[in-house]
Amino acid sequence: MASPLPLNALRAFEAAARHANIARAAEELSVTPGALSHQIRALESRLGVPLFERQARGVALTAEGRLLMPGLSAGFAQLRGAVDTLQAATPRNRLVIATPPAFTSKWLVPRLHRFTQLHAEVELRIAASAAYADLAADDVDLAVRNLALDRAGDAGLLHERLIDDALIVVGSPALAVRAGRGGKALAALPLIHDDQLAGRPGVPTWADWCRAAGWPAVDDGRRGLRFSSAEYAIEAALQGAGLLLAHALLVHDDLAAGRLVAPLDLRLPTGRAYFLVQPRRRRESPVALAWRDWLRAEMAAMDGAAAGGAAAPARAAAQAKRRAVVAKSRGPVPGVRAAQRVK
Numbered sequence: 202m203a204s205p206l207p208l209n210a211l212r213a214f215e216a217a218a219r220h221a222n223i224a225r226a227a228e229e230l231s232v233t234p235g236a237l238s239h240q241i242r243a244l245e246s247r248l249g250v251p252l253f254e255r256q257a258r259g260v261a262l263t264a265e266g267r268l269l270m271p272g273l274s275a276g277f278a279q280l281r282g283a284v285d286t287l288q289a290a291t292p293r294n295r296l297v298i299a300t301p302p303a304f305t306s307k308w309l310v311p312r313l314h315r316f317t318q319l320h321a322e323v324e325l326r327i328a329a330s331a332a333y334a335d336l337a338a339d340d341v342d343l344a345v346r347n348l349a350l351d352r353a354g355d356a357g358l359l360h361e362r363l364i365d366d367a368l369i370v371v372g373s374p375a376l377a378v379r380a381g382r383g384g385k386a387l388a389a390l391p392l393i394h395d396d397q398l399a400g401r402p403g404v405p406t407w408a409d410w411c412r413a414a415g416w417p418a419v420d421d422g423r424r425g426l427r428f429s430s431a432e433y434a435i436e437a438a439l440q441g442a443g444l445l446l447a448h449a450l451l452v453h454d455d456l457a458a459g460r461l462v463a464p465l466d467l468r469l470p471t472g473r474a475y476f477l478v479q480p481r482r483r484r485e486s487p488v489a490l491a492w493r494d495w496l497r498a499e500m501a502a503m504d505g506a507a508a509g510g511a512a513a514p515a516r517a518a519a520q521a522k523r524r525a526v527v528a529k530s531r532g533p534v535p536g537v538r539a540a541q542r543v544k
Contacts, residue, residue: 403472
């Protein structure tokens, strides 16, 4: 009897070969670069041949790797096609959406009741996980993912850019007022770190934020609470544990309600965005279309409110009041004109 194929290792090889980069392949599969390298080494050991040449800026296929890649790519494409054919032939009102945990708890859950009110006939399941679902093999219809804007494309997937990601400093109202007095006050306050995206190219640090604000840099490397999950970091900020360099989308509702306050209306782009992801070859079902349209409308409503649209007056008044308190406590802040503002 033939031994079973090492599917995880083959998937790791295919992703690394397609990206020609271990780190980007690891990000796609939601594993660490070390874990992905280990899977590839195990596959090379099993096959008895090297599959990659390690280079300074990535990896390149060996002659053996080039022999393996076409058939493997065709095999994964055939698997995706088989699943798509079955799902297209099986009409259903059930919809499974894969989403990141922090996006789910902080942005999606407070709005989901509006979708269910509009589409009571849909059996909706939210699969919240930090790992990316395999839209070909897993029982998932659509996914929301936070991805780099310069990522390599995937021929089997469609990506619709929903909203760009940015970081903003937030804290409890009392801490934010103290931080608003300037860089010296900020240096004395406790910090909270969300390590989920730390170290990835283009993602701003505390030093970047202070530079954009025209404030002295804070020593963010050796002090403060650290969390591997954004929602825990936000909860710590809500409890007054410190100031957090947070994802603007994830703290949108807490800022609007006054539970968190930004000491300075400054946000920095991360070079990433939230995308709606779906298989390219799968025919979109009516319930998937309804979800996509609803998600677009919710994002548009949020942007409209932030820009001062019809839903904005009460929120804008509350934000103006909070900003006045912060501004009074700190006076003018140098360097702000060059910064990108939160609207």
